[in-house]
Amino acid sequence: xxxxxxxxxxxxxxxxxxxxxxxxxxxxxxxxxxxxxxxxxxxxxxxxxxxxxxxxxxxxxxxxxxxxxxxxxxxxxxxxxxxxxxxxxxxxxxxxxxxxxxxxxxxxxxxxxxxxxxxxxxxxxxxxxxxxxxxxxxxxxxxxxxxxxxxxxxxxxxxxxxxxxxxxxxxxxxxxxxxxxxxxxxxxxxxxxxxxxxxxxxxxxxxxxxxxxxxxxxxxxxxxxxxxxxxxxxxxxxxxxxxxxxxxxxxxxxxxxxxxxxxxxxxxxxxxxxxxxxxxxxxxxxxxxxxxxxxxxxxxxxxxxxxxxxxxxxxxxxxxxxxxxxxxxxxxxxxxxxxxxxxxxxxxxxxxxxxxxxxxxxxxxxxxxxxxxxxxxxxxxxxxxxxxxxxxxxxxxxxxxxxxxxxxxxxxxxxxxxxxxxxxxxxxxxxxxxxxxxxxxxxxxxxxxxxxxxxxxxxxxxxxxxxxxxxxxxxxxxxxxxx
Numbered sequence: 001x002x003x004x005x006x007x008x009x010x011x012x013x014x015x016x017x018x019x020x021x022x023x024x025x026x027x028x029x030x031x032x033x034x035x036x037x038x039x040x041x042x043x044x045x046x047x048x049x050x051x052x053x054x055x056x057x058x059x060x061x062x063x064x065x066x067x068x069x070x071x072x073x074x075x076x077x078x079x080x081x082x083x084x085x086x087x088x089x090x091x092x093x094x095x096x097x098x099x100x101x102x103x104x105x106x107x108x109x110x111x112x113x114x115x116x117x118x119x120x121x122x123x124x125x126x127x128x129x130x131x132x133x134x135x136x137x138x139x140x141x142x143x144x145x146x147x148x149x150x151x152x153x154x155x156x157x158x159x160x161x162x163x164x165x166x167x168x169x170x171x172x173x174x175x176x177x178x179x180x181x182x183x184x185x186x187x188x189x190x191x192x193x194x195x196x197x198x199x200x201x202x203x204x205x206x207x208x209x210x211x212x213x214x215x216x217x218x219x220x221x222x223x224x225x226x227x228x229x230x231x232x233x234x235x236x237x238x239x240x241x242x243x244x245x246x247x248x249x250x251x252x253x254x255x256x257x258x259x260x261x262x263x264x265x266x267x268x269x270x271x272x273x274x275x276x277x278x279x280x281x282x283x284x285x286x287x288x289x290x291x292x293x294x295x296x297x298x299x300x301x302x303x304x305x306x307x308x309x310x311x312x313x314x315x316x317x318x319x320x321x322x323x324x325x326x327x328x329x330x331x332x333x334x335x336x337x338x339x340x341x342x343x344x345x346x347x348x349x350x351x352x353x354x355x356x357x358x359x360x361x362x363x364x365x366x367x368x369x370x371x372x373x374x375x376x377x378x379x380x381x382x383x384x385x386x387x388x389x390x391x392x393x394x395x396x397x398x399x400x401x402x403x404x405x406x407x408x409x410x411x412x413x414x415x416x417x418x419x420x421x422x423x424x425x426x427x428x429x430x431x432x433x434x435x436x437x438x439x440x441x442x443x444x445x446x447x448x449x450x451x452x453x454x455x456x457x458x459x460x461x462x463x464x465x466x467x468x469x470x471x472x473x474x475x476x477x478x479x480x481x482x483x
Contacts, residue, residue: 007332013357013375014117016429019283020066030048030075031075033072033074034067034069034075035070036075037065037068037072037074037414038065038066039211040064040068041062041065042061042062043063044060044061044111045058045061046058046324048060048061051259052356052359053370055093055094055354056092056354056355056356056359058093058383059094059351059354060090060349060356061349061358061431062084062087062088062093062347062391063082063347063351063356064086065080065087065434066080066081066083066343066347066435067391069083069454070344070433070435071433071452071455072092073452076336077336077340077343078207078336078337078339078340078343080340080343081339081340081342081343081344082339084343084346084347085097085099085100085343085346086349087344088202088269093354094349094350094353094354095353098349098350099346099349099350100346101345101346101349102341102342102343102345102349103342103346105342105345106304106305106306106307106340107308108303108307108341109115109306109307109344110162110164110165110168110305110306110310110311110312110442111164111168111337111338111341111445111446112309112310112333112444113168113306113308113310113311113312113313114164114167114168114169114309114313114314114371114442115333115334115445115446116313116316116317116324116333117168117172117287117291117312117316118168118171118172118175118197118286118307118446119316119324119328119332119333120284120287120316120366121172121176121325122176123286123323123324123325123328124280124284124323125154125276125278125281125282126281126284126285127172127173127175127176128176128179128180128276128465129281130173130176130177130178130470131173131174131176131177131178131180131400132180132341133327134152134173134177135177135181136266140263140264141190141263141264142192142262142263142264143256144255145181145189145193145264145275146192146193146252146255147252148154148170148178149174149193149196149197149200150196150199150200150202150248150251150252150255151200151248151476152460153166153170153196153197153198153200153201154200154201154204154205154244156169156170156201157201157208157211158211160209160463162298162305163201163202163205163212163213163439164305164439164442165305165309165417165437165438166201166293167197167198167201167202167442167443167446168216168442168446169288169291169292170197170201171194171197171198171443171446171447172197172427172446173379174193174196174197174447175194175335175447176471177192177193177478178190178193178194181264181265182264182265182294183261183264184390185448187261188259188260188261188339189259189261189262189264190451190458191450192255192256192259192261192450193256194443194447194449195259195449195453195454195457196251196252196255197442197443197447198252198439198441198443198444198447198449199255199357199457199461200248200251200442201438201439202439202440202443203243203247203251203429203431204240204243204245204247204248204251205244206239206243206244206245206247206425206428206429207235207239207240207244207425207429208235208236208240208244209230209232209235209236210232211264212439212463213301213396214357214394214396214399214424214428215425216237216306217396217399217403218230218346218398218399218401218403218421218424219235219257219400221400221403221404222403222406222421223404225406225407226406226407226417228364228417228418229391230418230421234477235239237480238422238425238476238477238480239422239425239429239473240428241252242473242475242476243425243426243429243469246469246472247310247429247461247465247469250461250464250469251282251461254457254460254464258456258457258460259453265305267439270344276437279450280322280324280339281323283323284323287312287316288312289424290312291308291309291312292480294308295308306392314440317329317469318319320477322365324381328394328451329342334469337445340441340445341438341441341445342441344394344435345438347391347394348394348396349399351397351400352393352400353392356392358405360385360388360389360392361385361401361402361405361412362423363390364384364388365385365405365409365412368381368382368384368385368415370409370412371380372413372414373414375413375414375415375483376415376474376483377420378414378415379415379423379474379477379483380470380474381412381425382420382423383426383427383470384414384427385402386402386423386427386428387427387430387432388397388427388429389401389402389427390427390431390432390436390481391432391433394435394436394437394438395428395431395436395437396428398424398427398428399428403424406420406421416482418482419482422477422482426470426473429465430462430465430469430470431461431462432457432458432460432462433458433461434451434454434455440454440458
């Protein structure tokens with residue numbers, strides 16, 4: 001990312017200085033990108049305004065502007081987010097509650113609490129200890145490291161329901177692990193390890209019912225609207241073999257090919273050789289254990305993971321805890337990351353509130369050419385429509401928009417209602433760009449991942465998902481009698 005996350009101001013200064021010097025030749029290119037994006041946004045607003053209400057046309061133009069800026073990194077991500085707030089409020093396309101909804105979303109506060117926990121893990125030295133122990137389990141080859149991190153991240157999805165919570169827990173440990181293994185800040189190995197953790201605990205987890213938000217929105221709305229109860233095991237059986245297990249394997253291969261590096265430079269540390277835990281490490285271990293216990297049992301107490309993370313962060317910031325420095329809140333928290341996430345969440349809410357997504361589905365359904373005797377074509381078209389909805393809003397927007405019209409789509413296509421509902425999973429599990437998935441945005445900020453690296457991996461995974469994994473999944477569905 002262009003913003004430095006979680007690094008003290010003093011540590012950022014040298015890199016910022018180098019960046020500013022290196023970027024002196026970049027403004028011309030970035031200016032051209034910015035102008036092109038603004039022109040494209042204006043064109044989209046004008047064209048859609050000929051047939052749609054003004055708020056929808058403005059929302060479409062604003063989406064093109066924000067998504068274009070975020071995807072190309074023509075300007076810092078937080079600047080685009082702040083511009084979104086300004087334009088959305090001045091244009092009046094949505095109420096303030098929708099525009100600024102990201103700030104009171106639990107996702108926003110989960111990120112804030114996660115940043116504080118990450119600072120504490122480094123400050124107390126607990127991250128180095130956990131990394132040293134984990135390093136002994138991953139072997140001494142780069143391949144086994146990437147495969148092990150991906151597998152561990154996917155396994156965590158079976159026991160921890162919040163994808164952002166998993167990323168908040170995983171990334172500080174993986175970053176410390178990369179340091180322990182000798183992968184520096186600019187190395188491909190470090191980027192590969194963080195991507196393995198972020199993508200590994202997010203993308204394949206769309207096949208595990210409670211593991212990601214879109215899954216639960218789909219299940220909840222299907223039961224509420226149609227009385228269609230989606231069970232844990234049936235959902236896992238339908239999706240996990242191809243979109244879960246096979247996709248995790250594809251992810252490992254892609255990371256090894258796209259971000260190659262040498263084997264770890266340091267041998268694993270034997271647990272017996274580690275020094276005893278300090279009091280601060282023990283206190284932080286208790287805090288993390290309590291967080292994990294509460295995250296795992298959220299169906300019992302119904303406390304959002306965001307408020308659990310905020311409470312933990314507040315304890316870590318309390319001067320008497322000894323878990324952060326006195327200047328932590330001023331020097332070690334990058335608020336640009338928080339503005340960025342709030343902007344993305346707000347954009348999705350604004351687009352949904354204007355009704356733009358429903359209009360897109362209605363128009364695309366008329367162009368899809370549904371025929372009852374072409375089930376595979378119908379499934380492909382339904383997946384394509386859901387994919388476009390995901391691009392216009394975000395991944396949670398797919399079930400929110402597509403589920404209410406699923407019964408009508410089942411009548412048009414002749415497919416069973418369950419099959420129509422499950423086509424949404426084919427779409428929201430295949431991420432085109434990271435802005436669609438708040439967990440990936442969180443990982444970019446916490447892991448200080450380069451935007452280009454995340455975008456490249458998203459695009460390649462999307463292409464493989466659409467051209468290879470989806471046809472294989474449809475064959476699996478055929479074997480199950482769903483098509």
